[in-house]
Amino acid sequence: MNGKIEAKRQHTEQGKGHFLDLKLPIGWLLSAYGVLLGIYGLVTKKEMYEKSLGFNLNLAWGVLMLVIGAGFLLTAFLKRGKDG
Amino acid sequence: MDPVIALNAVDYAIIGGYILVMIFVGYSLKKYMKTGEDFFLSGRSLPSWITGLAFLSANLGALEVIGMVANSAKYGIATVHFYWVGAIPAMVFLGIFMMPFYYGSRVRTVPEYLKLRYNEATRGLNAISFAIMTVLMSGISLYAMALLFKLMLGWSLTGSILFAAVVVLLYVFWGGLSSSIYNEVIQFFLIWLGLLPIVFLGLKEVGGFSGFVAKLKEPLLHSVKYLGTSNNPLGVDWFGVVFGLGFVLSFGYWTTDFLVVQRALASKNINSARMTPIIASFPKMLVPIIVVIPGLVALIVLPEFSQAGLPATEYNSALILLMKHYLPNGILGLAITALLASFMSGMAGNVTAFNTIWTYDIYGTYIKKGKSDSHYLKMGKYATIFGIVISIGTTYIVRSFPNLMDYMQLVFSFFNAPLFGTFLLGMFWRGATAWGGFFGLLVGILTAAGHYILYKFGVLHYASDMAANFYQAWWAWLADFVVTIGVSLLTKKRDPAELKGLVFGLTPRTKAAVRWLARPEVWGSLAIIIAVILNIIFW
Numbered sequence: 207m208n209g210k211i212e213a214k215r216q217h218t219e220q221g222k223g224h225f226l227d228l229k230l231p232i233g234w235l236l237s238a239y240g241v242l243l244g245i246y247g248l249v250t251k252k253e254m255y256e257k258s259l260g261f262n263l264n265l266a267w268g269v270l271m272l273v274i275g276a277g278f279l280l281t282a283f284l285k286r287g288k289d290g
Numbered sequence: 291m292d293p294v295i296a297l298n299a300v301d302y303a304i305i306g307g308y309i310l311v312m313i314f315v316g317y318s319l320k321k322y323m324k325t326g327e328d329f330f331l332s333g334r335s336l337p338s339w340i341t342g343l344a345f346l347s348a349n350l351g352a353l354e355v356i357g358m359v360a361n362s363a364k365y366g367i368a369t370v371h372f373y374w375v376g377a378i379p380a381m382v383f384l385g386i387f388m389m390p391f392y393y394g395s396r397v398r399t400v401p402e403y404l405k406l407r408y409n410e411a412t413r414g415l416n417a418i419s420f421a422i423m424t425v426l427m428s429g430i431s432l433y434a435m436a437l438l439f440k441l442m443l444g445w446s447l448t449g450s451i452l453f454a455a456v457v458v459l460l461y462v463f464w465g466g467l468s469s470s471i472y473n474e475v476i477q478f479f480l481i482w483l484g485l486l487p488i489v490f491l492g493l494k495e496v497g498g499f500s501g502f503v504a505k506l507k508e509p510l511l512h513s514v515k516y517l518g519t520s521n522n523p524l525g526v527d528w529f530g531v532v533f534g535l536g537f538v539l540s541f542g543y544w545t546t547d548f549l550v551v552q553r554a555l556a557s558k559n560i561n562s563a564r565m566t567p568i569i570a571s572f573p574k575m576l577v578p579i580i581v582v583i584p585g586l587v588a589l590i591v592l593p594e595f596s597q598a599g600l601p602a603t604e605y606n607s608a609l610i611l612l613m614k615h616y617l618p619n620g621i622l623g624l625a626i627t628a629l630l631a632s633f634m635s636g637m638a639g640n641v642t643a644f645n646t647i648w649t650y651d652i653y654g655t656y657i658k659k660g661k662s663d664s665h666y667l668k669m670g671k672y673a674t675i676f677g678i679v680i681s682i683g684t685t686y687i688v689r690s691f692p693n694l695m696d697y698m699q700l701v702f703s704f705f706n707a708p709l710f711g712t713f714l715l716g717m718f719w720r721g722a723t724a725w726g727g728f729f730g731l732l733v734g735i736l737t738a739a740g741h742y743i744l745y746k747f748g749v750l751h752y753a754s755d756m757a758a759n760f761y762q763a764w765w766a767w768l769a770d771f772v773v774t775i776g777v778s779l780l781t782k783k784r785d786p787a788e789l790k791g792l793v794f795g796l797t798p799r800t801k802a803a804v805r806w807l808a809r810p811e812v813w814g815s816l817a818i819i820i821a822v823i824l825n826i827i828f829w
Contacts (some may be wrong), residue, residue: 234311242300263621
């Protein structure tokens with residue numbers, strides 16, 4: 207009985223992958239946020255950042271998010287390239 | 291009343307982007323939902339990094355975040371007990387010891403395990419109480435979000451409740467558990483990215499940890515040192531924390547609550563299922579960074595929090611006021627999106643747990659047995675709709691309770707605390723009988739309810755409501771444990787052959803088929819060691 211379950215499990219594991227590669231939507235969303243915040247940081251004036259103790263938080267965080275987002279996209283595309 | 295926070299077009303673009311991505315993800319999952327198992331359990335196909343992050347995020351709802359920041363402002367560093375004592379050991383225990391029975395027996399839900407191990411009545415009791423509880427929780431999430439939007443943006447309560455309900459309905463209806471899990475993973479990243487700026491700026495302004503030491507009262511800065519008696523900010527002594535929270539409440543929640551266990555059941559194989567809670571335990575240990583630090587910062591930098599004797603509900607606004615204090619437009623939209631995401635995924639998680647339990651354990655067992663898989667798939671979709679409608683109704687109940695977090699603990703301890711007694715005996719003692727399980731659980735729930743009534747009418751006294759909750763959980767568990775053993779000794783034993791795969795000692799050990807670096811035992815032990823070290827550092 208256990209052997210049968212094991213075989214079924216193996217089949218599930220190899221037979222179908224998960225539905226969609228989540229790295230893509232995460233990557234796109236974070237990259238888009240990064241670009242948007244980065245540009246917004248570039249065009250906004252210094253006075254806006256008094257509350258954030260003088261840091262241009264939008265620019266800095268935008269760049270960070272773009273890097274993370276691009277990282278997700280890169281991993282997803284590399285994996286896809288390998289599989290296909 | 292003017293809204294606390296004024297959003298601009300960039301903020302709204304960020305919020306809108308998130309909503310669009312969620313709807314897109316839900317819609318693109320639609321075509322994969324061919325069987326009940328696809329809809330309710332993601333086809334048991336997900337890798338463990340996804341189920342692990344979802345396992346964590348399912349618990350990191352908006353309510354949890356806002357409530358824990360509030361707790362940190364109220365109780366100080368002692369809030370870490372909800373993480374390092376009240377979560378990590380239970381998560382590791384689930385992964386190492388309990389998951390082989392859950393995943394290995396191929397059950398689809400937690401109540402279904404109770405049916406196999408005990409009897410139909412035990413399953414019914416658990417399934418029905420869970421269905422009610424999960425709808426209550428969903429209502430709490432909805433209410434928390436609506437309150438948040440009212441405070442921040444000046445939206446009407448009803449308006450935001452309906453808006454969020456429709457978005458969640460759309461993507462759960464299309465994608466089922468997968469939608470819910472994918473949203474949780476996205477939320478995981480958003481919540482860290484959205485709240486870390488507050489942590490950095492807060493630490494910079496108050497001058498780091500030494501700033502806390504200089505500006506806050508000593509008892510707020512220790513997790514363990516003042517637990518000798520209940521004379522500490524929590525108002526709970528060490529016994530209540532260790533046995534009430536750390537043992538009963540925590541194990542009851544993390545190991546038997548279908549909302550979290552469902553994530554592990556969606557894993558692609560048994561090793562992934564066992565790794566799910568263990569992977570989750572590492573980021574879980576770090577969550578205090580984004581909740582405890584902001585709570586302490588709020589006490590120092592926010593003028594609203596400097597005067598003593600704040601009414602309890604005001605603490606819940608700590609996080610929002612900090613956002614207003616530190617975050618410029620743009621990043622502000624991100625932080626609000628993070629809260630929106632964590633709220634919506636909290637609600638989606640409850641709704642998917644509800645539709646699964648409803649369809650498999652209530653509808654498919656008592657109402658229409660033996661129908662085709664496509665019939666149940668359809669029922670799951672309908673259940674999504676009426677689950678959401680009931681949660682909307684629940685928001686009106688929640689309004690009459692001032693402290694959301696304590697309310698949550700209250701609900702947990704009625705239903706979950708005794709349940710852990712039933713599972714512990716069921717999985718590790720072959721002598722537990724069918725009716726032993728049922729009466730143990732019933733008496734446990736009644737004990738919790740009875741204890742609550744005695745406390746409310748002033749018969750029992752505790753230093754704080756939280757202490758009452760922790761002790762209530764403990765007594766409910768003890769009652770369950772003792773009654774299950776007592777009744778089991780008097781009733782007919784089950785044939786050991788029937789219990790194969792369900793009980794420790796009657797189940798062949800899972801072979802260590804993977805290399806040692808991928809083994810749950812290795813990572814679980816590491817998690818425990820780190821949690822102990824963290825407790826010592828913040829003693």
